Amino acid sequence: MSQTPRAAGPPGPDAGPARGRHSAAPVRRRAWPLFISLALVALAVAGGLALHQSRSAGQAGDPAVTGGAAGTADSDVAARAAGVDKVLASRAEAVRQDNEAEFLADVDPGNQSLLAKQRMLFANLRQFGFAKLSYEQLREQFDQSLVDRYGPSTYAVAVAMAYQIEGIDPVPVRTMLGYTFTRRPDGRWMLVSDTDLDSRLPRGSHQEAWDIGKVLVKREPRVLVVVEQNQTALATSLAAKAASAVKAVSRSWPGGWTGSGVVIALDDKVVRGADYSLPKNAEDALAMATFVYRTLPGEVSGTGERADSYVVINPRNRSKVDARTLAHEFTHVATAPYGTNAPRWLVEGSATYEEFLPMDGARDLALDKYREKVRTQYLPKAKSLPGDAVFFNDSSSSYPLSWLAVDYIFQRYGGTELVTLYQEMAALGTTQAERNRIMVEHLGLTEAGLFQALKKAAA
Numbered sequence: 001m002s003q004t005p006r007a008a009g010p011p012g013p014d015a016g017p018a019r020g021r022h023s024a025a026p027v028r029r030r031a032w033p034l035f036i037s038l039a040l041v042a043l044a045v046a047g048g049l050a051l052h053q054s055r056s057a058g059q060a061g062d063p064a065v066t067g068g069a070a071g072t073a074d075s076d077v078a079a080r081a082a083g084v085d086k087v088l089a090s091r092a093e094a095v096r097q098d099n100e101a102e103f104l105a106d107v108d109p110g111n112q113s114l115l116a117k118q119r120m121l122f123a124n125l126r127q128f129g130f131a132k133l134s135y136e137q138l139r140e141q142f143d144q145s146l147v148d149r150y151g152p153s154t155y156a157v158a159v160a161m162a163y164q165i166e167g168i169d170p171v172p173v174r175t176m177l178g179y180t181f182t183r184r185p186d187g188r189w190m191l192v193s194d195t196d197l198d199s200r201l202p203r204g205s206h207q208e209a210w211d212i213g214k215v216l217v218k219r220e221p222r223v224l225v226v227v228e229q230n231q232t233a234l235a236t237s238l239a240a241k242a243a244s245a246v247k248a249v250s251r252s253w254p255g256g257w258t259g260s261g262v263v264i265a266l267d268d269k270v271v272r273g274a275d276y277s278l279p280k281n282a283e284d285a286l287a288m289a290t291f292v293y294r295t296l297p298g299e300v301s302g303t304g305e306r307a308d309s310y311v312v313i314n315p316r317n318r319s320k321v322d323a324r325t326l327a328h329e330f331t332h333v334a335t336a337p338y339g340t341n342a343p344r345w346l347v348e349g350s351a352t353y354e355e356f357l358p359m360d361g362a363r364d365l366a367l368d369k370y371r372e373k374v375r376t377q378y379l380p381k382a383k384s385l386p387g388d389a390v391f392f393n394d395s396s397s398s399y400p401l402s403w404l405a406v407d408y409i410f411q412r413y414g415g416t417e418l419v420t421l422y423q424e425m426a427a428l429g430t431t432q433a434e435r436n437r438i439m440v441e442h443l444g445l446t447e448a449g450l451f452q453a454l455k456k457a458a459a
Contacts, residue, residue, distance in 0.1 A: 013370030088135035124210035127217035131166040153183035204273030222260040245326035254415030262310040274312035289332035328355040339426035349402030375458035
């Protein structure tokens with residue numbers, strides 16, 4: 001997560017006189033950035049939510065099959081599953097074929113509010129250009145109050161939306177929804193609500209850019225920007241900045257990066273789990289990189305499999321977002337598939353290192369002066385590299401020290417070694433002992449040893 005400049009924050013490198021420039025850019029500051037996840041693991045089981053196929057509802061002993069002959073109940077459950085699958089498949093096909101009538105055909109015709117929202121959803125989805133799109137039932141979420149509201153045929157179910165945006169997502173990814181259906185007199189199933197289960201779903205669910213309001217999608221090569229419907233100028237500006245940032249990270253991240261940058265800049269304060277209604281986030285945050293999942297937490301593993309990240313910009317501070325901000329966040333995007341266990345100093349230090357490198361459309365920064373400033377102002381006061389638990393307690397020093405550590409690794413061991421260190425740390429660094437083992441294997445130093453090396457280099 002990138003932050004707004006603050007008077008008390010750590011000064012970044014001054015812009016130096018690069019390539020004939022004679023004026024210096026303003027000092028850049030950063031306060032407690034945070035690369036957030038959607039925190040799905042604990043919440044995925046809240047309210048009884050379970051990520052299993054709805055077909056399991058017909059197994060012996062399942063409450064859904066009680067109250068009648070087992071064979072009849074199994075048949076009813078299978079028929080319901082097939083009927084709802086038909087509705088879901090029809091909706092996905094309607095988006096692919098640009099058929100609004102088909103998309104709305106199985107929506108409650110008497111619910112004008114739901115119809116309007118689904119019509120908006122269809123128009124939004126059409127702009128994203130999905131190479132793949134499907135919907136899959138997970139598990140029934142029984143709620144007696146919903147049965148009382150809609151009738152005895154009520155079926156509330158968690159649904160996985162699987163999609164791949166053309167030219168953006170490297171693999172198909174998944175997000176979760178909650179749908180409530182009832183059976184019509186003719187036996188067909190009808191969508192009566194898409195919000196009844198929202199409170200039971202994992203954080204960030206049903207908060208995708210296409211779910212919230214009318215949007216405008218703008219594309220550039222390897223870039224997709226989402227803004228409010230009439231904000232064309234903002235979309236154009238962000239697309240240019242994002243293109244510069246994608247190019248910079250692709251060029252400078254060791255081994256290259258071939259991914260894409262998604263930037264979401266909506267007026268809403270809560271999008272994809274990025275919550276800018278929280279006072280600290282609202283005041284400080286510029287942007288957050290939010291996880292995109294290949295498999296949802298609870299499906300294959302407790303933490304899920306990350307495929308990518310989308311960047312969500314704080315509506316309050318969007319005018320302060322520049323290409324360097326996006327380069328910081330796109331570094332998080334590039335490293336998202338590595339895993340979640342790398343130490344915070346390595347995660348944020350790497351993103352800040354990339355942010356400060358030369359970039360098209362941005363002034364070069366006086367990194368030699370900044371390095372000396374960190375060594376003389378922040379390093380003498382520190383006793384260790386900033387730990388995960390206290391990293392954001394004093395971000396004014398955590399970020400400069402993290403940048404210094406990553407800068408040292410780049411200079412001493414090279415970029416390839418940094419990336420392999422990062423990958424192994426992110427995959428296996430679940431304990432301090434494991435982290436030290438990995439550090440010694442790659443650098444011949446523990447974390448404490450690296451800190452002492454920074455001290456020695458400064459002296």
